[in-house]
Amino acid sequence: QVQLVESGGGVVQPGRSLRLSCSASGFAFSNHAMHWVRQAPGKGLEWVAVIWDDGSTKYYTDSVEGRFTISRDNSKNTLSLQMNSLRAEDTAVYFCARETISEAGTWNWFDSWGQGTLVTVSS
């Protein structure tokens, strides 16, 4: 079955860096765009970044543009998020999510999610 497992979270000081990973299994990883979505404690979901299935295109939410880099290794079925210049407001549970597209290619949604990894930015 489809499985997404995040790792790499922890406590980090403001201004430092952290790298998250998401290990995928049970599906053709290279056929799906992949996303990072985060959730601050007690708050809602915030979309963070996406990378196309072939890695050719990436988008970021404004608040992380220039600080975070999404990447993937299709040979290792791994998604990554390099987070630099971390701020207190980046504290959140980070989920990786698989995007699925309908057969006609019209609709898209996130049909599988990892369990999340907690990032705490604090001095």
Next chain:
Amino acid sequence: DIQMTQSPSSLSASVGDRVTITCRASQRIYSYLNWYQQKPGKAPEVLIYATSRLQSGVPSRFSGSGSGTDFTLTINSLQPEDFATYFCQQTYSTPPWTFGQGTKVEIK
């Protein structure tokens, strides 16, 4: 960026009730609207995609409707396992694909 506004932010309901949650987009998103359910400490799970299409395995008491800027998630005959937080998400055009702020459904 497209803003998504859900209402209410929370509601109390009883088992067997019909519950309606609304989601409004700041601009037209056609039918590019998905609904997710999240239980405490868990990852979100998709319920409905493309406004009204039920994800495989989701009970038929969940339904979605709307188009353009206004959308609705309806839960018919609320069950104990439905007490959770619900999020809408738009996936129109290019990212960011924003979420609503969530609606928490609590037991009355």
